[in-house]
Amino acid sequence: MAPEVAKAYRRTPMDHAQPAAPLTADNDRSTRSMILLYAGALGLEILVLLALWALARAFA
Amino acid sequence: MHLVDWVIVAAYLAWVVVDGLKRTHATDRLEGYFLADRRLPWWAVGLSVMATQMSAITLVGTTGQGYVDGMRFIQFYFGLPLAMVILSVTLVPYFHRARVFTAYEVLEQRFDAKTRALTSFLFLVSRGLSCGVIIAAPAVILSIVLGWNQLLTILAIGIPTTVYTMLGGVQAVTWTDVKQMAVILIGVGAVVIVLLAGLPADTSLAGALHLAGATGRLETIDFRFDLTETYTFWSGMLGGLFLMLSYFGCDQSQVQRYLTAGSVNEGRRSLMMSAYAKIPLQALILFIGVLVFLFYLFHSPPMLFNPVHDATLRASERAGEYQALEAEFEVAAQVRGAAARAAAARTTSRTTVRTATPIAAPTASDRDARIAAFTAADAEVEAVRSRAVDLVREVTGDASYRDVNYVFPTFVTTRLPIGLVGLLIAAIFAAAMSSIAAELNSLTTATVMDFYRRHFDRGASDKRYLFVARVVTAFWGLFACAVATYAVSLGSLIEVVNRFGSFFYGLLLGVFVLALVVRRATSRGAFFGLLVGIGAVSWVAIARPEISFLWHNLVGVVAVVAAGLLLSLTEPKPASS
Numbered sequence: 001m002a003p004e005v006a007k008a009y010r011r012t013p014m015d016h017a018q019p020a021a022p023l024t025a026d027n028d029r030s031t032r033s034m035i036l037l038y039a040g041a042l043g044l045e046i047l048v049l050l051a052l053w054a055l056a057r058a059f060a
Numbered sequence: 061m062h063l064v065d066w067v068i069v070a071a072y073l074a075w076v077v078v079d080g081l082k083r084t085h086a087t088d089r090l091e092g093y094f095l096a097d098r099r100l101p102w103w104a105v106g107l108s109v110m111a112t113q114m115s116a117i118t119l120v121g122t123t124g125q126g127y128v129d130g131m132r133f134i135q136f137y138f139g140l141p142l143a144m145v146i147l148s149v150t151l152v153p154y155f156h157r158a159r160v161f162t163a164y165e166v167l168e169q170r171f172d173a174k175t176r177a178l179t180s181f182l183f184l185v186s187r188g189l190s191c192g193v194i195i196a197a198p199a200v201i202l203s204i205v206l207g208w209n210q211l212l213t214i215l216a217i218g219i220p221t222t223v224y225t226m227l228g229g230v231q232a233v234t235w236t237d238v239k240q241m242a243v244i245l246i247g248v249g250a251v252v253i254v255l256l257a258g259l260p261a262d263t264s265l266a267g268a269l270h271l272a273g274a275t276g277r278l279e280t281i282d283f284r285f286d287l288t289e290t291y292t293f294w295s296g297m298l299g300g301l302f303l304m305l306s307y308f309g310c311d312q313s314q315v316q317r318y319l320t321a322g323s324v325n326e327g328r329r330s331l332m333m334s335a336y337a338k339i340p341l342q343a344l345i346l347f348i349g350v351l352v353f354l355f356y357l358f359h360s361p362p363m364l365f366n367p368v369h370d371a372t373l374r375a376s377e378r379a380g381e382y383q384a385l386e387a388e389f390e391v392a393a394q395v396r397g398a399a400a401r402a403a404a405a406r407t408t409s410r411t412t413v414r415t416a417t418p419i420a421a422p423t424a425s426d427r428d429a430r431i432a433a434f435t436a437a438d439a440e441v442e443a444v445r446s447r448a449v450d451l452v453r454e455v456t457g458d459a460s461y462r463d464v465n466y467v468f469p470t471f472v473t474t475r476l477p478i479g480l481v482g483l484l485i486a487a488i489f490a491a492a493m494s495s496i497a498a499e500l501n502s503l504t505t506a507t508v509m510d511f512y513r514r515h516f517d518r519g520a521s522d523k524r525y526l527f528v529a530r531v532v533t534a535f536w537g538l539f540a541c542a543v544a545t546y547a548v549s550l551g552s553l554i555e556v557v558n559r560f561g562s563f564f565y566g567l568l569l570g571v572f573v574l575a576l577v578v579r580r581a582t583s584r585g586a587f588f589g590l591l592v593g594i595g596a597v598s599w600v601a602i603a604r605p606e607i608s609f610l611w612h613n614l615v616g617v618v619a620v621v622a623a624g625l626l627l628s629l630t631e632p633k634p635a636s637s
Contacts, residue, residue: 030325037328038145041335045141048339052134052280059266059273 061206061473061481068482072243072489073220079239080224080232080497090522093229093529094161094505095320100234102326106333108237108498109308109317110341113334114244116198116492119345124464126349130277134346135291136610137339139301143308144335148328150576151309156324161509163315163572170575172583173514178590179571180510183312184503186564188536191499192543193560197465198492199544202485204368205469214544221493222537225500226530230320233497240490247487248345250480251472255351258475260358260401267404268354274403274431275438277350280343290608299562299610302617306565308334310572313502352471357400359475363389363445365466369452376455385451389444396437403430496540503536504529562609563601566616567593573617574624582628589624596623 087093125133158166164183168176199213208216224232259268272278282292289295308314308331321327363386364370373382445463452461472484508529517524570593574581581589596619597612 034148034325034328037332038148041141041145041332044336045138045339048343049138049281052131052343055269056273056278056280059269059278 061485062478064478065482065485068479069485069489072482072486073216076236076240076490076493077220077224080228080236083228083231083235087227087229087231088522088526090161090525092231093526094316094501094509096229096231096234098320099322100231100320102321102329103333104234104238105317105321105326105330107241108234108494109314109330110334110337111237111241111244111491111494112313112317112498113307113338113495114241114341114491115194115495116488117194118342119244119248119488119491120198120201120468121465122342122345123349123352123468124466126277126346127353127467128349128464130272130275130350131280131343131346132282132291134280134339134343135282135293135296136300137304137342138293138296139298140304140338141335142297143301143304144331146305147309148331151315151572152318152327152331153324154576155315155319156321156327160319162312162506163310164312164506164510167571167575167586168514171581171586175571175583175587175590176510177515178587179310179568180312180506182564182567182594183310183506186560187311187313187499187503188539189543190560191496191503191536191540193547194492194495194499195540195544196547198488201465201469202488204366205466205473206485207367211545214541217489217492218496218537218541218544221496222500222534225497225504226533226537229529230316230501233501234317234320236497237494240494243483243490244487247484248348251348251476251484252344252351254476254480255348255355258355258359263358263401263404268357270431271357271400271404271434272350272354274435275353277353287608287611288606290610295608295610299608299613302569302613303562303565303610306569306613306617307561310565310568311502312506313499316502316505317498349467352467355471355475358397360390361393361441362470362474363448364452365463365470366452366461367470369456369461373451373455378451378455382448382451385444385448389441389448392437392441392444396434396441399430399434399437403427403434500533500536500540504533507532507536559609562612563597564616566597566613566618567620568616569613570617570620570624573621578621578625578628580628580633581624582631584631585624585626585628588627589620589622592623593620595619 089097091097122133155163155166158169160166162180164176164180167179195214195218199210199217202208203210203213224236256265259265269278282289283294284292285294286292287295318327318330321330362370364373373379376382449461449463453459469488473481476484508525512528512532513520513525517528567590571586571590574586574589593616597616600607600612600615601609
């Protein structure tokens with residue numbers, strides 16, 4: 001295998017995406033708050049879709 | 061337009077340029093000019109992300125869609141929140157840790173220089189052209205509605221934006237975006253209040269909403285799985301998801317926004333602001349279109365919303381035919397107005413009964429009959445309007461003419477009070493300029509970093525690169541204005557931009573999926589996979605035009621990933637590193 005191909009494999013991006021900082025209490029808190037942020041966004045979307053659906057039904 | 065409104069628009073333009081020019085901190089260094097030293101607060105970046113996405117086409121075209129077609133267009137955005145979560149988990153930390161200037165730099169780290177160059181080139185082509193359309197849309201509309209010269213309107217939008225982007229870099233772009241977003245939100249809020257206040261005293265909002273519901277304008281969700289239908293739940297959730305993933309994850313105009321954030325989490329929060337606010341805000345803008353429809357049920361509507369075509373028809377040989385149609389329209393609109401009042405009064409009657417007035421509430425069959433009379437009258441109005449639009453097409457030769465983009469500006473200039481007209485025109489300018497500035501800035505960054513610095517002048521001083529960057533910004537500004545002068549006759553402009561985007565975005569996303577997810581992907585596989593993807597999307601767009609453009613995103617991703625992987629598999633498997 002050519003050396004540049006091997007080099008490319010070593011640089012697979014998900015390797016870069018590993019957590020850079022050690023798992024500390026601060027990082028845990030930060031991770032929890034981001035998970036809540038994501039869940040909140042998806043939950044809000046479901047609520048908005050339900051509200052739009054209800055609006056259409058209520059005034060059909 | 062009243063003098064006060066002119067003063068407000070002029071003051072807005074002066075304020076934006078002066079404010080943009082003041083934001084020159086650290087713009088003598090490459091990282092300061094392009095990335096604001098990576099230390100902008102998340103809320104400013106988040107507002108900039110939203111302002112970049114919300115162009116004048118969104119503000120003007122979406123309200124027009126709400127008026128003509130109701131709220132179905134909201135389905136286009138259904139994939140956005142999930143896309144933001146996926147990007148926050150994957151690409152945002154990756155881009156931040158890679159310390160890149162452009163999204164395409166990582167493709168060279170992962171694959172090779174030619175894959176980076178081809179991907180960046182696709183971005184430059186698609187964004188360069190769509191930047192012209194983004195200038196053209198408000199320019200055409202404002203020039204017609206306000207009676208301005210078209211070229212001057214293009215320059216009035218393009219030149220100030222180019223000047224502050226050229227001198228202030230990304231900081232000028234972001235901080236003016238924040239203020240422009242505020243102007244837009246204030247304008248949107250004010251117009252909602254005026255529209256609600258414009259309902260007749262004997263008609264409640266609920267009664268009026270029943271009228272909108274009866275015409276199907278409140279129908280938002282269509283679960284049919286139909287590839288030929290542009291806006292359905294599935295096209296929004298699947299095609300829209302891939303479009304948003306690509307737009308926010310692979311389009312430099314958005315990636316550059318969150319690269320300016322101070323940390324990975326700040327970048328994530330800035331994207332999540334759109335996940336929370338975009339659908340409600342877009343629903344509100346569509347709802348304004350529905351409210352404009354309701355407003356014109358109770359106030360005399362124009363038969364055509366484009367005043368230039370109206371004047372052309374009056375001066376044409378078929379003026380007599382046009383005037384006869386106008387008389388027919390006036391009668392139909394009066395009949396519809398009376399039917400609307402009768403139908404919308406039912407909720408008021410219920411209230412009256414509750415307050416003990418001894419009048420019997422209308423029966424269900426009475427209400428149904430009134431609604432049926434209203435919908436029949438509305439259909440008659442629409443039929444006459446449709447004949448008038450056909451007449452426009454025949455007389456002007458403009459076969460693609462649609463009224464949709466003129467509804468909101470005409471309403472603003474003819475129905476809003478003095479002062480608010482200026483504010484709303486400023487909001488349309490703000491929406492246009494915020495998107496154009498971000499695009500010029502990102503086009504410049506990609507040109508300088510992916511081509512000039514990478515291939516022509518490596519190792520020069522920051523001063524040299526910044527000089528080139530400013531020249532390149534001026535070039536893209538002029539290029540966009542030139543494209544805008546040719547883009548003025550392209551039909552529904554919001555669809556034109558989304559069609560442009562959907563053609564390229566799936567391809568870009570496909571390359572990033574290969575880079576991020578497929579370990580087996582090789583440089584050769586990615587490059588030729590991208591070429592195969594271009595062929596596949598072109599074939600679908602040309603040979604199967606009935607397939608909605610939102611699905612082009614999915615076709616692009618699948619074609620690039622599948623071809624890229626297959627081609628990679630033809631190469632020998634490398635030993636584990």
